[in-house]
Amino acid sequence: MERVLYGREAVLHRTGLAARLTGLGGEGLARVPYEHGDDPPVVVFTGGRGLGKTALLKQLRNTYKGATPLALLDCAHIEPPADHGPGWTEVTGALSELAVQLSPRVTGAKPVQFPRLSLGLVAVASIGWTQEDDERAQRDLQRLGPVLSTVDATKGAAANWVTKVLSKLAASFAETTAPLAGLLAEATVETVLEEVFGRVQQRSEGFYGSYRNAGGRGKAGLQQLAVDFEQGGRRRQEAEDFLVGALLEDLGQAYKGITRVGTRRGRPVLLLDNAHGELGRRLVEPILRARHDGRRDKVVVLATSRVREHEGMRHAHRLRLPETAHRAPAPRGGDITSGILAVELTPLSAAQTQAAFDRLDPSGRTPAELARGVHRLTGGRPLGVMLLAQAAAEAPRRSRPALTPGALLDLTVELREDARPVPVAPALLGALLPQPRLEPFTVLAAAHDEESARLLARTRLHTESRDGDMALLVRDELRAEDWPEGPEHFVADPLLRALLLHRLRFEDADHPRHAAWRAVHETLHRHYEQTGNIPYELHHELALGRVEDAVTHLRTTFPEPDVVGWLGRLRFIASAPYPRDPHGDGGPDPRRAVALGRQASDLPDGLDAEAVALHLSVRRLLHAVWLLTDPLALPDGEVTEKLAHELRQLSGRHLTGNSPLWDAATHWPRDIHAWRRPSLPPGRDEDGV
DSSP, X not given: OOOOOTTOHHHHSTTSHHHHHHSBOTTTTOBOOOSSTTOOOEEEEEOOXXXXXXXXXXXXXXXXXXXXXXXXXXXXXXXXXXXXXXXXXXXXXXXXXXXXXXXXXXXXXXXOOOHHHXXXXXXXXXXXXXXXXXXXXXXXXXXXXXXXXXXXXXXXXXXXXXXXXXXXXXXXXXXXXXXXXXXXXXXXXXXXXXXXXXXXXXXXXXXXXXXXXXXXXXXXXXXXXXXXXXHOHHHHHHHHHHHHHHHHHHHHHTTSSOOSSOOOOSOOEEEEETXXXXXXXXXXXXXXXXXXTTOOOOOEEEEEXXXXXXXGGTTXXXXXGGGGSSOOOOOOOSSGGGGEEEEEOOOOOHHHHHHHHHHHOTTOOSOTTHHHHHHHXXXXXXXXHHHHXXXXXXXXXXXXGGOOXXXXXXXXXXXXXXXXXXXXXXXXXXXXXXXXXXXXXXXXXXXXXXXXXXXXXXXXXXXXXXXXXXXXXXXXXXXHTTOXXXXXXXXXXXXXXXXXXXXXXHTTOOTTTOHHHHHHHHHHXXXXXXXXXXXXXXXXXXXXXXXXXHHHHHHHHTTSSOHXXXXXXXXXXXXXOOOOOSSOOSOXXXXXXXXXXXXXXXXXXXXXXXXXXXXXXXXXXXXXXXXXXXXXXXXXXXXXXXXXXXXXXXHHHOSXXXXXXXXXXXXXXXXXXXXXXXXXSTTOOOOBO
């Protein structure tokens, strides 16, 4: 079943961005007017992991495959062939793969041929061949078979041309004492032209007459191309850029005149995933440079980048995805990167998240607020939304009414029909943070800033790395993946932090002691106790399941005049991760009974009646805030009413600061109902959490 991509209609609609670039509507592939005429921008979809970049490219492939020449390449996963020669690089490997994908016949048009690219790849493949190692030459030549088959499927797939090339190479070796790249390239190209190319295709050699020092002679250009490729450095880059141009020229030739089958509809499409890396730049920059110099082509390039502020997009025209639904202006400026239209992928809305849940679980047996809770936890990140929605749909029917976002992390989900279900939390974490060693990230997820992260690195990760400060290494890895940074957490993204803390809690399989969790939070607790930072100390007390010191501190500091500061400390202490148990019995959250005053508690000695009443009120309030702001829990209407009640009662108890407490009784429930963090001062507009 085709995956539904909620919130991506701006690209996929029949008159959306992709349709206006390709000239083909996404539904029924009807003709659509080109928005940018003969000068389309390179479109780069930007966004971190889990925002649906790869899924969007795959949907575009599914939409346009068979209708127009199309190729999808993951620039981060180009596998080098075994024992390849020096004529193979990531760029030449990528160009070969693109040509093979672009070549098949499409509706109303014959297959695309790639004679120019084939000749260039043949020429550079010859560098490094020697008379003593003709097996390498044979292997390298045979690997070019699929590309040469785009010129002539019968001859390219046959092995006889390889034998004839090797024979001519042997004669060339006999005439020279050194394996000169240009000489070997000439011999190889001549044989390929004779054995594989027809009369018309042989003219494509002339394309290389414009290469440097060629003087209009194609064979001389191919010889120089091989020499430059062998030289490496800037010269090799120039040669690779020219090969990218050969791919574009071959595509362009396929669109000239009337084909034998009919006229082509739409433009060819290159889909480049993970184009922020070196290979992506090496493929895209020659296209941008040629277009900047006025050389037009008919290729639609749609790429993705995890890095929004990438150096290669420094002068890109930037739009957010919804802004491209009907028009996507991309004025070209003086810099070549102005030929890029950077489209920032936006998270799913709460309504789109609900639609995903409704589609996967039409029976609606899950809690009414579950989809909204998942939206808060994931920030609308499509990967998280879809995986958690699928987990809810696959949960046992009897357990669905009690599901929470935290409970979804404990479930398993079937990602493939031919494989066993996998645990949700590790699967999602692995997709969002594909690191060979997750332990450093797991431990440092409990940190608040670089200082506390360094403390944890010294005490808990001292054996992990000898290459430098582990905290800074982890910080740089998160930055390289374009994860957000924030003032209160070393790992700022709520979903990523929740997944790492889930791993810290449960990965050591040490239930009920949870030794790893306890060790990390005890380390931070001792640190803040020694430095006298009481709110942070009490934050980690709560993470360890110890509540009474926090209640006592909030009770004893309540009479102080800075009530807004007191509310801020309450909010921060209660933001501690709750020490959940795995696979609970599905009953109410234990914090609920305390917040509603339905669970007795031990009281400190020596309190008078008024202090006892204040202590109990603060205890109920702390548990209410702790529960209602927990991204792994769901808001509770009765607890929210109790929170407002306790704040109003405390307002009457305070001698001078009753106004902020009264305002909090009004605004904090509103914030919670709106899925926002309780505001400070109460009522001030803040971004949602």
